[in-house]
Amino acid sequence: MKLTMKIVAATAMMIAAGVSFAQKGETVKMVRIDPLTGLLGPVGVSQIKGYQFFAEKFSGAGNPAGVKFEITPIDNKLSPAESLNALKAAIDQGARYIVQGNGSSVALALSDAVTKHNERNPGKEVLYLNDSAVDPDLTNSKCSYWHFRFDADTTMKMEAMSSFMVDQKDIKKVYLLNQNYSHGHQVAKYAKETLARKRPDIQIVGEDLHPIAQVRDFAPYIAKIKASGADTVITGNWGSDLSLLIKAANEGGYNGKFFTYYAGVTGTPTALGQNGAGRVYQIAYNHYNMGGQMDKWMKEFKAKYNDDFYTGSTIRIYEMLGAAMAKAKSTDPVKVAAALEGMKVKSFNGEVEMRKTDHQLQQPLYMSVWEKASAKYPYSPENTGMTMVPLKEYPNYVSSTPTSCQMKRP
Numbered sequence: 345m346k347l348t349m350k351i352v353a354a355t356a357m358m359i360a361a362g363v364s365f366a367q368k369g370e371t372v373k374m375v376r377i378d379p380l381t382g383l384l385g386p387v388g389v390s391q392i393k394g395y396q397f398f399a400e401k402f403s404g405a406g407n408p409a410g411v412k413f414e415i416t417p418i419d420n421k422l423s424p425a426e427s428l429n430a431l432k433a434a435i436d437q438g439a440r441y442i443v444q445g446n447g448s449s450v451a452l453a454l455s456d457a458v459t460k461h462n463e464r465n466p467g468k469e470v471l472y473l474n475d476s477a478v479d480p481d482l483t484n485s486k487c488s489y490w491h492f493r494f495d496a497d498t499t500m501k502m503e504a505m506s507s508f509m510v511d512q513k514d515i516k517k518v519y520l521l522n523q524n525y526s527h528g529h530q531v532a533k534y535a536k537e538t539l540a541r542k543r544p545d546i547q548i549v550g551e552d553l554h555p556i557a558q559v560r561d562f563a564p565y566i567a568k569i570k571a572s573g574a575d576t577v578i579t580g581n582w583g584s585d586l587s588l589l590i591k592a593a594n595e596g597g598y599n600g601k602f603f604t605y606y607a608g609v610t611g612t613p614t615a616l617g618q619n620g621a622g623r624v625y626q627i628a629y630n631h632y633n634m635g636g637q638m639d640k641w642m643k644e645f646k647a648k649y650n651d652d653f654y655t656g657s658t659i660r661i662y663e664m665l666g667a668a669m670a671k672a673k674s675t676d677p678v679k680v681a682a683a684l685e686g687m688k689v690k691s692f693n694g695e696v697e698m699r700k701t702d703h704q705l706q707q708p709l710y711m712s713v714w715e716k717a718s719a720k721y722p723y724s725p726e727n728t729g730m731t732m733v734p735l736k737e738y739p740n741y742v743s744s745t746p747t748s749c750q751m752k753r754p
Contacts, residue, residue, distance in 0.1 A: 368410035372665070372675050374399075374473075375434035376443040377427050377454065380419035383557040383584040386610045388446060391475075392417040393649050394658045395443070401641070402659075407666025411675060415443070422446065422557060424453035431457055435470060440677050443661065445476025445495065446582075447556075448527040452479065452486060459488045462754075471677040473665075475657040478580075478605070479526045480534075480745075483702040487749035490677075492684055492703045494657035494664075496629050498530045498580070499745040501605055504709040504738040505578075505627040506538035509546075515601070517549045519574035521565060523585055524553035531580030531605075549574050557584060562592035569593075575600045582606035587615035594619040601625065607714060608632060608654045608732055613725040616714050621730065624714040630656035630693060631712040631732045632723040638692040642723065652725045656692060660705065663689050664698065678754070697740070702749035709743045711736045 376395055378388040392415075399413040407413075416439075418430040427450045434442060444454055451474055462469040474482065474493040478501070483493055509515055520535055522528030532551060539546050550572040552565060559565075566589075569577060577600060581589055586606055593602070594617065607616065607626040616624055630638070632654070645653040668683035669675050686700040696707040712732035717724045721733050 369404070369412060370410075370675060371412045371414050372441060372669070373437070373439045374413060374415040374441040374443055375430075375437070375439040376415060376417045377420050377430045377434065377450070378417065378444055378446045379422040380417060382421060384422055384446060384582075385419075387583045388417070388419075390610045390651050390653075391445070391655050391658070393651060394645070394653050394655055397645055397648065397653070398641075398658050398662055402662035402666060407662065407670070409666050409669035409675075411666070411669055413662060413665070420444075420450060422450065424450050427454055428457050431461075435461065435468070440470050440675070441473060441665070442470055443473045443475060445474060445655070445657070447525070448477040448479035448482070448530075449525045451477030451482055452526065455482060455486065455488045455491045458490045462490055469677045469681075471681055473661050475655060475661060477527070479530055481526070481530075483704040484748045487702050487747070487751060489681065489703075489751055489753050492681075492698060492705075494660045494705050496707060496709055496743060497704060497745070498527070499534050500704075500743040501627045501709065502531070502534040502538045503745055504711065504743045505603055505625075506535075506542045507738065507742065508625075508627070508711045508736060509539070509603070510542050515543070515546060515576045517547045517572070517574045518576045518578055519550040519552075519569045519572055520548060521552050521554070521569070521577055521579045521581070521589070523556040523581055525556050528553055528556070528580055531578070535578045554585075559585065560588065562589045563596055565589070566592045566596040566598050569600070570596070570598055576603060577601070578603045580605050582609055584611060587611040590620060590624065591615045599623070603627070608652075608725060610652070610654075611726075613652075613728050613730065616730065617728065618716070618730065620714045622713060622715060625735075626712050626714075626732055627709055628712070629707050629709055630654070631710050631734050632725055633721040633731060633734060634692055636692070639723070654725075657705075660689075660691055660696065663691055695740075699747075701751065702747040703751075704747065706740045706744050708740055709738045710734050711738070 420427040672679035672683040717731040
């Protein structure tokens, strides 16, 4: 009897101290801060559908902690300043889990702001879950204990991309075209570094940086690429900046190859059309023809929203949060962060691991190419009759890159 009274008293004290437990039916509030308007808005709109779709799949019995996931979006208009206002609003609304991905400039601002908030507000900590922002600095020189990245960073993708290009002997002259912000700068930097190491015979014949989400006609850039004699373009562009680039290439008669990170993202499949067949490559942690459970989910998603699901890190976030909350027996971000470190889960492409050193997910990567859909690879994004055909899988150890992160733990 005395023991029971002690347990009750201890529980009451923990509740009074604001400690929360992952109990069946408890709601975990998440807010995604990303663009929902402007040229890049369609990407964010499609992604929030994915988050809401999988919140249902992974809630309750769908996760080992038995919690309910609830996610709402805030439009940041791709602005770091707007994002900081959105972060404050989300925290005021009681969200302890912040999700973002589109734009590394936003990601760097959010990571810094979340770290400062947690230092100043013990007991009210929040976690920042990064689904798509791939600037390597986020898990290197500017790493934060409160930031976890579920995408593969630029160095990882470039490591796999360059490994593929080693065997493409017809690639001799490369043009680098990227968006003028941290992500685009890093793509250009690591492309030059990895190619110099693995294919020193390849010439970089041109390099351009353009304003993000502002260029509506890429014809002048295509003219420069053609004039340079480049047989291949490497670009980290995404959203309208990739679809309009490909559109201009098709219209301008440029027949070289494109090596991309985001060819499967909203708007780009339509721009690729049939002209991109065999010429547009994508390095990513998933593709449209993963098969298995992913195939069933994608078909269901398309039937429900008449849209294509492509941000697989959404699934990973729910998988890992559920597992971490079960392990921590709590939804308290401090305890969940500790449980996430070093965590391994079986996901849609095998086992993935949240590396403890820098909070960078270690995962396989795939090189795929744009081709006509077939019985073997049937999924057709944006009803184009085309698809991304997988060419090569790079296991975790191939795409893994070292980190300089000196993690400051609370």
